[in-house]
Amino acid sequence: MQATSEMADTFTGKAELVSAKVSRIKTLAEAFAYTVALCDGKEMCPLLVSGCELNLSDPSLQLCREKTGKIIAAPDLTPEQGAELRALCAARGMELIDSGLRRHLGGLDIGFTVCDLGIAETGTLVLNSASEEVRLATMVSETHVAVLPLSKLRATSYEAEPELLAFMADTPGYLAFITGASRTADIERVLALGVHGPLELHILLWEDN
Amino acid sequence: MQDADTLKEYRKQCQQAMDDEFLRQAMDSFAKAYRSNRVKAFSGMNEKELIAEIAAAKDAAIVRLPELYEEFRVKAERAGVHVHLARTAAEANEIICLIAKEHGCRRIVKSKSMTAEETMLNHRLEADGLTVTETDLGEWIIQLRHEGPSHMVMPAIHLSRYQVAELFTDVTRKQQDSDIEKLVKVARRELRAKYIEADMGISGANFAVVETGGIGIVTNEGNARLVTTLPRVHVALCGVDKLTPTLHDALRIIKALPRNATGQAITSYVTWITGANACAAGPQGKKEYHIVFLDNGRLALARDPDFRQILRCVRCGACANVCPVYRLVGGHRMGHIYIGAIGLLLTYFFHGRDKAKNLIQNCINCGACKEVCAAGIDLPGLIKKVHARIQNEEGHPLPSVLLAKVMSNRKLFHTLLKTARWGQKPVKDGSTGYLRHLPMIFGREQNFRALPVVADQAFRDEWPAIRPQVDQPRYRVALFSGCVQDFVYPEQLKAGVKVMSGHGVAMEYPMGQSCCGLPLVMMGESKAARDVAEQNVKAMDPARCDYIVTLCASCASHLKHAYPKMLAGDPSLAEAARAFAAKIIDFSSFVSEVLGVDRNDFRPQAGQAGTAYHSPCHLCRGLGVTEAPRRLLREAGLNYVPSAEEDVCCGFGGTFSMKFPEESRELLKKKLDNVAASGAGELVTDCPGCVMQLRGGAEMRGDALRVRHIAEALAERKK
Known part of the structure; x- marks a missing residue:
C-alpha cells in the first residue's frame, strides 16, 4: 500500500495532466466556500452558458434562454450540509438545487459532488451515480466541483476493485469514472474541452484523516 | 466504405485518396504524433506483459462465449434488464426497431458504437421513420455528411475545420466561424437540444462484465452518459465478443485501450451501468433498458481455431x-x-x-x-x-497459380531464372545493372523504380569456387540465400562471406534450398508456401550446423516464425521445422553478437560521408533486431547518421509493390525524402528486397545516393 500523501501527490499530478484544478481542503465547509466563491468570480457563472454566445440555430438559442440565474446543483448532500451551502448561496444571490435537475437542462453553472473513491495512478474520480440527479449535476453543469476524501484514495484501479465490485453488486447501479473535463479531438485532432459535459473539473482533496 | 468490384477499381479509389492533399497531411501529422504519444503513454509500464495478459484473458473468454452470455443474461435480467441475442445484423436492427415501436419512441440519440455501424442501424431506424442523431462529435459530423467513419476512434479525421464550419453553417442556418473551439461549442449546444427531445438512447458497450451483469462504456466526450441518462429508453448494442468474465478483465483492458488509442492514460469517462436505473422520464421512474448482443458471425469465429x-x-x-x-x-x-x-x-x-x-x-x-x-x-x-x-x-487468379506452380518446383523455378538472363538481353542496360526498359509483363505504373537485371552467374553456381576452407571451425554455418541474393545480388552474399571469414566459420551452401516461400504467402498460395517450406527444411539439416545465417531479413523472419506453424500439423516434419527455425539468425546479429566483429576487423578510413540506415520491417519487428546493424555501422567507422522514420516500410513488400505500385511508389518517396533530409550519401539496409526497392528508386529520381546491403559496406572496409 502506498502512503496516502504519496498517493495524493500522484493523484494530483495525473489529474492536473488532464487539466483538472486540484486543491487541498481540511473541512467540507471550505469546499462550500470554494464553490460559492468560484461561482461568484468575475468570469464564472455568466448568465449565458458556454456556446450560447455563438450563432446557434433558433431552437438551441431558445434552450439557452431557459437559464435565468446562477445555479449550483448539489444533489448528494445530507440535509444539514445542503442547508449550510444553501445559506452561502443565498447570501450571494445564487440558487442551490438538489433535485429536479431535468428542469435545468438548458444549463447549470456548477455541479457539486462528494466522490466515493479516487484512483491515484490515473487521477480518476469514482462517483456513484445511481441517482439521476447526480448524473445530471456532473454532466449538464459547466463546471464540476468534486470533493475527494483522501481516505477514499486508492493507488490503482486494481486496488479499488473490491470496492468497485461492491458498488456494482448493489443493482441497479450507475458508477462513473471521471478523469478531467469532457474532451474531444474530433476536429483535426485539436483538443477542445467541454464538448458535452463540464468544461472544467475542480477537485478538492479533503484531508479527512 | 468499400464498394470496388475489381482490384483495378479499388486501386483507382486508393489513388484518388492519395491525391487528397488535406487527407495526406492530416494522416502524416497524425502518424508522427501518435508514435511519440504512445511511447510516452506506456513509459514506465511493462507494455508487453500487459498485452500478453489481455490476450490470455481474451482467449480464455472467447471459447466460453455461449455460457458467458447465459450467465450474463440471468444476472442482468435479475437487475431489470431485457437481454436479446441477435444472430445477424438485420436481426439486431429489427429488435431495436421493435423496441422503439413498442415504447412509442420517435427521436433517438446515439453515442458511438462501431457495432451499430456494422449493422448499419441508422439506415434501418430511419427507414422506420425514426429520427436519429449521433452525439459523438465526429460521428455527428460524418452522419450529417452521410459518410462512414474513417477511423474507429476519430471518425472524422479526414475532414478539415473548414469543411466542418461549412457543414455547421448548413445545419444551424447561421454563419459559422472555422475556429475549432467555437465549432465544438456550437455542437455542444445543438446536441444538448437533441438529448432533451429524445425518447430513446442507443449506446455501444466496451465490456459486458459477467460477474456484475453490467456494461462498461469508454468515452471522452461524456455523450454516452447523457445518452444513457436522459431518454426514457436505453438500448445498448454490444458484440458478443465484449463479454468478459470479471471486472478485472475490463480494468486490465482499460490500462491499454486509451493508451493505445490516443496516448491517454485513461479516457475522461468510463461508465458502468448495472441494471435498469432510476429515470425520471421512464415508466414508474425506471429506465426501460435493453441490451442487444450481436453475433453476426462472432460465435462461429470463436469456434474457428485458426481465426x-x-x-x-x-x-x-x-x-x-x-x-x-x-x-x-x-x-x-x-x-x-x-x-x-x-x-x-x-x-x-x-x-x-x-x-x-x-x-x-x-x-x-x-x-x-x-x-x-x-x-x-x-x-x-x-x-x-x-x-x-x-x-x-x-479460385486462384492465373498469375498466382503460375507463381505457385513454378516456385514449388525448385528446378523449374531456377531454370526459368537462369533463362531470364537470356530473355532480358534486349532490355538490359549493359553498364548499369538495371533493365533499360521494363518488359511487357510489367505495366507502366511499375516505372517508379529501376529494376535490376538477373546476375550473370547465380551465387549457387559460384559457391564451389569461392567457398572458404576452414580447418578448425568455431562455428558451422549453413547459408540461406533467398532467391534475390542467389540470382540478382550474389555480390551481397559474397560480401557477407568475406565479413564472416577469418572468424573460424565453416560455411555450407546446401544446394537443395529454394525460395523461402514468403512471396507465395503474400499471393495467398498457402499450399505452395507449405511445400517450399518442406523442401527447405529437408534441404538444410539443422543437425549439421550451429546456425543458419541469412542476409535477407524477410527470409529470416519467415523461416523463423512461419515454418514451425506451417509444418506443425505434419508429425514427420514438425520437429525438424522447430529445430530448423531455432537455428535461423540474421547476418547482422550473427556477425555482431556471435562473432563479436568490432572495429579491429576494419581498416580505419577518414572522411566517410554519412551513412543512413533503413531498418527492414522483418528485421526490426519480425526478429526484434535493432541494435546489431547500427552497432556494426559504428564499429566499421561508417559515420551512421540517423534519419526520420527508419523503421517505417520502404514500400517493397515483395509482390505488394507489383500489385499496388501507386502505394509502393509513395512509401518509397517518403523513405528517400527522409534519407535525403539526413544528408547521408549512402544508405544501407539488411534486406535485398529493400535494396532493390531503394536503389531502384534512388536511380530513377537521380539521387546521388549509394544504396547497399550492410554486408557490402562492411566487406569494403574489412582488413
Missing part, C-alpha cells in the same frame, strides 16, 4: 494508427466499416468475401500493427490467411 484470436480486438484503432498504407489512403479505403488491419479481417468475417476480396490484398506485411496491437493479435499473419482462404473459395 478466433481476431475476437481479442478491443477496438483501439492502433493498427490503423501505425499502418503505412492507412496513412496513405485513409480509412475509407482501408476498410469497409471497421478500419485498419483489423478492419481487413473483420470485413471478411462480418461483411463477406465480396467486400473483403480487394481490401485484404492491401496489406504490405510490414508488421507495424502486430507490434502495437493491444491484444497481441497476429494481424498480418491472419490477413494472409484470409487472403488464401478467399482464393480457395473463389
